[in-house]
Amino acid sequence: MKINFTINGINKSVEADGDSPLLWVIRDGLDLKGTKFGCGKAACGACTIHVDGKQVRSCSFPVKYAEGKQITTIEGLSGSESDLHPVQQAWMEEVVPQCGYCQPGFMMATAALLAEIPNPTDEDIDNNIINVCRCATYYRMRKAIHRAAELHANAIAQQ
Amino acid sequence: MTENKKQNQSKGVKRRKFLKYTGAGLGLMLGGIWLARNPLRRAMLEMGETTILPYQGDTNPLLWLEVRPDSSIVLHSSKVEMGQGTFTGLAQLAAEELEIPMERIRVQHATTQSGNIDGMSTGGSMSIAALWTPLRELAATMRVMLMAKAAEKLSLPPDQVTLKNGVFAAGGKSLTFGEVVEGVTDWDIPKAPPLKPRASFRHIGHPIRRVDLREKVTGAPIFGMDATYSDMLYASVLRPTHIDAEITNVDTGEAEQMPGVVQVVREADFVAVVAESQVEADNARLKIKFDHQPNRNWNLEDVLKAVTVGNGKKTVFQKEGKAVEDISGEGEIIEMEFRSPIGAHAQIEPNGAVASYQDGRVEVKISTQVPKITRAEVAKALGIDQKDVNIIPTYLGGGFGRRLHTPHAVEAALLSKAVGRPVKSFFDRIQEFQNDTFRPPSHHIMKAKLSPEGKVLGLEHQFASGDTFFNSALDPGISATVLRADFGSVRGGALIYDALPHRSTYYHVDLPFATSFWRSLGLLANAFAIESFMDELALKTNQNPVSFRLDSISDENPYGVRAKKVIEACAERAGYRDTVLNGRAMGFAACIDGGSPCAQVAEVSIEDDKIKVHKVTAAFDCGIAVNPDLVKAQVEGCICMGISASMFEKMDLKDNKLSPVIYGAYDMALMKDSPKEIDVILLEGVDYPGPVGEPPLGPIGPAIGNAVRRLTGKRLTELPLDLNQKNTADPA
Known part of the structure; x- marks a missing residue:
């Protein structure tokens, strides 16, 4: 079937089996490799993207439900190459990634959290950031999430 | 080419060998041990704990370092980047001797056809340690080569040319790196000059930002799973779902009819579906019907029974004291048993x-820790020459030892040959959990004899485990015969408390499923047993666990002085106290791994009947920290991964089926479980860099257990730590 959606601000029309996970359409159909496969069962969060601003684990999201939706992946999180999203900036400042494979999923989950709770407490972070990082970079990630909230607030204040 | 130049060139070629380390190959080394057997066997096993295996690879600077026309440098790394920060550390070493700013150097993986092949793989936390001198010499040699060319181009003697911040200058004129190399085709490779003195380091020892940071925060396609070829097909390989069983009666009829299927390929060792997309390949593979013929029935209790001290091949590898039972005189024997579970990599x-x-050549893009072995295996399976195989290593989405085995490279290559198009072949998550090369389970008996005055008369560690190094891709095949004890499983098993009479005995058990390298190897389990028992002895003899450890390490211990400093520094930094305060207790533990001592204090409470780790303080001596920030990142990561492994993770086995097969069910530490505070201090006991990425995994589990002992009075003796576990030891 034909499915139409907007991804990172660009209108796309894809031909796919409607039950195919959105993840593979993004990775192999649209060649956006920043969204990762980890488990295929929505258990690790490596494939986290935004669908209409909400975080979704794309490995378990049938592409047919993307019809007419606004999708954002890590490639579209920042406005431009030179202008990183506050979450990415904070990740750079705190030097969070080690192997880096799961990090796009964490950054997407964090961006969605900040959109909902601009200044999350440690408890908010514990309850909402439930992806898996095998390098276990959680300690720096928590610092980066707080820092991202600060950067986010500063950006809003400047506007 | 003039006669003179020719001579210079042939000299140059000879001189290329000047950097080659004379380190004996592992096979040769093992052969030597075999001749002398037991005493040397013991020495070898102890050495295996601390030896830095030297770099064994090509030493031509032109293969390592490429000067681009824009004056940037590309470092073609023979070590792979799996998160440990090796690319950044190596870039710092090279930039230091090349006298260039960090932003001018890029790092990429060397392909096997670019000639820079590392015989030692990437593992054992040895990359920076092994390349510390060779890479700086290579870069320094390159600098001298560039200096000579710059002088030639400026028509001035080399000693009048200066190099500062990546620019050559002399007589009021200057040249960039790009201008120096422009048009040059012949290079004479001179002798390596003296290396820069420590005082003039500008990059080494500084917290330079990771060279791969931006790619990793923008989601760049850098991993094996992101690799593509145009016209590529997708494969899904049928893999065992049961251990110790043969797959029989494979019926691919229905699979062949599934949408998108291009071909079902049957090779000697496997069956795979090749399809137009990943989803179609996986869906079709799930339609393959097959049976299992188990060789025998296996359950977890069978494995635990097999992995029990007394079973298997016995090797006494520390003999600086009698067996505790043989110590004469009055006294009490204290004995405790410990166990660690089957652990999954779960990268x-x-x-x-x-x-x-x-056409008889193959290229493989892959996350591998062993490009050289991957190449050899692919060449052998395809019956082609190794030079016709190009392994292109990618960034690894986690290594942890799992990528030291790459038979899937052979599968992808055979499938590409069979279908005549490039093929991408990946495990799904269930297959990962069912076909991991697990951390072997272990069983430990710790014993000590105490005099009536409470003096430790003897300390003994007996333990049993399965393959780590044996039967791995790195094993030359004779290790089991020669060594008997698997030095991977033995890692961390030697008692460092040499002021006490001590003895260690290892029992090697064959298991019915693959076990191998898991970050820190035997250290995780061995440190848990030893450090929990040391804590118990301190309690039993009314000693402070910190001073008890300090008193138990002699100054003759080659790492003793450094270890004691680390132990003292950690206790002081944490403000270690042996009492419970406001519901929180501190647990202390230490280890020496790969020659790098590490001590940790865990601050723990019990909340809702669960163990909660609030803060961890770590002191770590890895010698020179080439990049202190990334060393700290490794310590923090080890602590959180160690919390995961020692508080949550375990595999089960029922009727030959390993489980769980998915994250979540395979319980791992998440954000909520990681400590809010981690305080790392680095000591520098030697003037060279030692292992970083594994030693800090040792102390965390026992540090938590030791804190729990103070909170509950219960000694937890099994990993993962669980307040409700049945097998706890009686309070001392």
Whole structure:
């Protein structure tokens, strides 16, 4: 079937089996490799993207439900190459990634959290950031999430 | 070319060998041990704990370092980047001797056809340690080569040319690196000059930002699973779902009819579906019907029974004291048993490879820790020459030892050959959990004899475990015969408390499923047993666990002085106290791994009947920290991964089926479980860099257990630590 959606601000029309996970359409159909496969069962969060601003684990999201939706992946999180999203900036400042494979999923989950709770407490972070990082970079990630909230607030204040 | 130049060149070629380390190959080394047997066997096993295996690879600077026309440098790394920060550390070493700013150097993986092949793989936390001198010499040699060319181009003697911040200057004129190399085709490779003195380091020892940071925060396609070829097909390989069983009666009829299927390929060792997309390949593979013929029935209790001290091949590898039972005189024998479970790697990027076979040549893009072995295996399976195989290593989405085995490279290559198009072949998550090369389970008996005055008359560690190094891709095949004890499983098993009479005995058990390298190897389990028992002895003899450890390490211990400093520094930094305060207790533990001592204090409470780790303080001596920030990142990561492994993770086995097969069910530490505070201090006991990425995994489990002992009075003796576990030891 034909499915139409907007991804990172660009209108796309894809031909796919409607039950195919959105993840593979993004990775192999649209060649956006920043969204990762980890488990295929929505258990690790490596494939986290935004669908209409909400975080979704794309490995378990049938592409047919993307019809007419606004999708954002890590490639579209920042406005431009030179202008990183506050979450990415904070990740750079705190030097969070080690192997880096799961990090796009964490950054997407964090961006969605900040959109909902601009200044999350440690408890908010514990309850909402439930992806898996095998390098276990959680300690720096928590610092980066707080820092991202600060950067986010500063950006809003400047506007 | 003039006669003179020719001579210079041939000299140059000879001189290329000047950097080659004379380190004996592992096979040769093992052969030597075999001749002398037991005493040397013991020495070898102890050495295996601390030896830095030297770099064994090509030493031509032109293969390592490429000067681009824009004056940037590309470092073609023979070590792979799996998160440990090796690319950044190596870039710092090279930039230091090349006298260039950090932003001018890029690092990429060397392909096997670019000639820079590392015989020692990437593992054992040895990359920076092994390349510390060779890479700086290579870069320094390159600098001298560039200096000579710059002088030639400026028509001035080399000693009048200066190099500062990446620019050559003399007589009021200047040249960039790009201008120096422009048009040059012949290079004479001179003798390596003296290395820069420590005082003039500008990059080494500084917290330089990771060279791969931006790619990793923008989601760049850098991993094995992101690799592609145009016209690529997708494969899904049928893999065992049961251990110790043969797959029989494979019926691919229905699979062949599934949409998108291009071909069902049957090779000697496997069956795979090749399809137009990943989803179609996986869906079709799930339609393959097959049976299992188990050789025998296996349950977890069978494995635990097999892995029990007394079973298997026995090797006494520390003999600086009698067996505790043989110590004469009055006294009490204290004995405790410990166990660690089967551990999964659970790295998030699954295993797999992308291969393109064409006209007797094959290229494989893959996350591998062993490009050289991957190449040899692919060449052998395809019956082609190794020079016709190009392994292109990618960034690894986690290594942890799992990528030391790459038979999936062979599968992808064979499949590409079979279908005549490039093929991408990856495990799914269930296959990952069912076909991991697990951390072997272990059983430990710790014993001590105490005099009536409470003096420790003897300390003994007996333990049993399965393969780590044996039967691995790195094993030359004779290790089991020669060594008897698997030095991977033995890692961390030697008692460092040499002021006490001590003895260690290892029992090697064959298991019915693959076990191998898991970050820190035997250290995780061995440190848990030893450090929990040391804590118990301190309690039993009314001693402070910190001073008890300090008193138990002699100054003759080659790492003793450094270890004691680390132990003292950690206790002081944490403000260690042996009492419970406001519901929180501190647990202390230490280890020496790969020659790098590490001590940790865990601050723990019990909340809702669960163990909660609030803060961890770590002191770590890895010698020179080439990049202190990334060393700290490794310590923090080890602590959180160690919390995961020692508080949550375990595999089960029922009727030959390993489980769980998915994250979540395979319980791992998440954000909520990681400590809010981690305080790392670095000591520098030697003037060279030692191992970083594994030693800090040792102390965390026992540090938590030791804190729990103070909170509850219960000694937890099994990993993962669980307040409700049945097998606890009686309070001392």
